[in-house]
Amino acid sequence: GKVLVTGANGFLAYWLVKRLLEQGYSVRGTVRAQSKGIHLLETFKDYTGQLEIVEVEDIAKPGAFDQVVKGVDAIFHSASPVHLNADDPDEQILPAVGGTKGLLQSAMDYGNSVKRFIYMSSCATVFRFQAEPATFNEDDWNDTSVKEVQEKGRDASGASKYCASKTLAERAAWAFMQDNKDKVGFDLVAIQAPYVFGPFLQDVAVPEKLNSSNLDWWDAVVKGKKDDKFLATMGMEWIDVRDVALAHILSLQKEAAGGNRCIVSSGVFKWQDFVNIAHTGDSKLPAGNTSYDPSKAVHHVRFDVSKARKDLGIKYITLEEGTKDMLAQFKEKGWIA
Ligand code: NDP
Numbered sequence: 001g002k003v004l005v006t007g008a009n010g011f012l013a014y015w016l017v018k019r020l021l022e023q024g025y026s027v028r029g030t031v032r033a034q035s036k037g038i039h040l041l042e043t044f045k046d047y048t049g050q051l052e053i054v055e056v057e058d059i060a061k062p063g064a065f066d067q068v069v070k071g072v073d074a075i076f077h078s079a080s081p082v083h084l085n086a087d088d089p090d091e092q093i094l095p096a097v098g099g100t101k102g103l104l105q106s107a108m109d110y111g112n113s114v115k116r117f118i119y120m121s122s123c124a125t126v127f128r129f130q131a132e133p134a135t136f137n138e139d140d141w142n143d144t145s146v147k148e149v150q151e152k153g154r155d156a157s158g159a160s161k162y163c164a165s166k167t168l169a170e171r172a173a174w175a176f177m178q179d180n181k182d183k184v185g186f187d188l189v190a191i192q193a194p195y196v197f198g199p200f201l202q203d204v205a206v207p208e209k210l211n212s213s214n215l216d217w218w219d220a221v222v223k224g225k226k227d228d229k230f231l232a233t234m235g236m237e238w239i240d241v242r243d244v245a246l247a248h249i250l251s252l253q254k255e256a257a258g259g260n261r262c263i264v265s266s267g268v269f270k271w272q273d274f275v276n277i278a279h280t281g282d283s284k285l286p287a288g289n290t291s292y293d294p295s296k297a298v299h300h301v302r303f304d305v306s307k308a309r310k311d312l313g314i315k316y317i318t319l320e321e322g323t324k325d326m327l328a329q330f331k332e333k334g335w336i337a
Contacts, residue, residue, distance in 0.1 A: 002026040003252070004072045006065075006103065007079025008053065009036045011211035012120060012193075014043075014201040015245035016076060021047045023249065030056040030068060030079065039203040060098030062105070069103070069111035074252050075186075077103055078120040080169065083212045084158035089149045092165035100169040104176045107186065114186045116258060118251055121170045121190040123237065124163035126263065127301045137304040138192075138261040142167050170261075187258040189251045191244075194265045194303065198241035198322055199329045207335050217326065220271045221278050222336060224286030232292045235270035237303050240317035240325075250312040257311055264308045266316035268299040277323040284337060285327075 003020060007013050008029025020027050021044055031037045037053030044051050056064050059079055069075065079099055081092045100119065107114045127136045128144045145163035149156045170190050177188045197217045204210055207218050219225040247264040251257040275288035308314060330336045
C-alpha cells in the first residue's frame with residue numbers, strides 16, 4: 001500500500017519512513033521545502049520508486065493537503081512545531097491545530113482510498129503537572145496546559161504552550177471524526193509517546209541542531225549541563241524513537257487499534273539514570289550526581305501502557321540499549337571522543 005507521512009524530515013518521522021519502506025510500503029512524505037527532502041531521498045536511495053517527497057509549504061493553509069492525500073491508504077500526521085520556547089502560543093497552536101484539521105478535511109474530501117489516519121500525538125496531551133504522583137491512562141486529558149495558556153498567553157510556561165498545542169490538536173482530531181462520522185471513510189488512531197530519545201537519521205550538522213528531546217539528552221548526559229538536583233529529581237517516562245516508529249506501523253496494521261488513543265512508553269527515568277549508564281560505559285562522560293539513589297526516586301508521572309501491550313504488543317528498547325546506541329552514534333559522528 002501507499003501511505004502519507006507529514007513532516008517526513010523530522011526525528012520521529014524519519015524512522016517511521018525507514019520502517020515503512022523496509023516493510024514494503026510506498027511512502028509519500030511531505031516537507032516544508034523541497035531542499036529538506038534531499039537528505040531523505042539520499043538516505044533511502046535504495047528504495048527508489050518507493051519514496052516520493054512533496055512540498056507542503058504551509059500546513060495550516062486550508063486545502064494545503066488536497067492533492068497529496070490522493071491515492072494513499074493511510075495517513076501518518078507528524079508535522080508540528082516541537083520545542084519548549086515559543087513566545088506567542090499561537091506559533092505552535094495554529095500549525096498544530098490547523099495542520100491537523102486541514103489534513104483531516106483534505107482526507108475526507110479528496111482521500112477516497114484513506115482507511116486510517118494516525119495522529120502522532122504525545123503524552124503531553126495526557127498528563128497533568130500536579131503535586132501528587134499519579135498514573136495516567138488513555139482516559140486522561142491534559143486540559144490544565146490549555147487552561148494555563150488561555151489564562152496567561154505569552155506568560156504561560158514553554159512546556160504548557162507545547163502541551164496545549166498537542167492537546168488542542170488531538171482534541172480537534174477527535175471532534176472532527178465525531179462531527180463527520182457519517183462522511184469519513186477512515187478511522188482515527190492517536191499514539192501518545194512520552195519523551196523520545198534515540199539515534200537519529202535526519203541531517204544534523206552539529207549537536208546543537210539536534211531535535212528538541214535529543215538535545216535535552218545531549219545537554220544532560222554528554223555535556224553535563226544540569227545540576228545534581230535536576231539530575232536526581234527531574235525526568236518523566238521515555239521511549240526509544242525506533243519503538244515509536246514500530247508503534248505507528250502496528251497501529252496501522254492492527255485492526256483493533258482503530259478509533260483509539262494508545263500510550264506507548266518504555267518506562268520512567270530520572271536524568272541521572274541515563275548519566276549513570278553513560279558514565280559506566282565511558283568514564284570520560286560526566287558522572288553527574290554521585291549520591292543519587294534510584295530506589296528513592298519519586299516518579300510523579302507514570303503511564304499505564306497495558307492497552308498498548310494488549311493491542312500492539314511491543315517489547316520496548318531499554319535504557320541501556322537506547323543509551324548505548326545514542327553514544328555509539330555520537331562517537332561515529334566525532335561529537336565525543
Ligand atoms: P522534529 O522537530 O524533529 O520534527 C518536526 C517536524 O514537523 C519537522 O518535519 C518540521 O519541519 C515540522 N514542523 C515543525 N513546525 C512546523 C510548522 N510550523 N509547520 C509545518 N511543519 C512544521 O520533531 P519530532 O520528530 O521530535 O516530533 C514529531 C512529532 O512527534 C510531533 O508531532 C511531536 O509533537 C511528536 N512527539 C515528539 C516527542 C519527542 O520527544 N520528540 C514526544 C511525543 C510526541 P521543519 O524541519 O521544516 O521545521
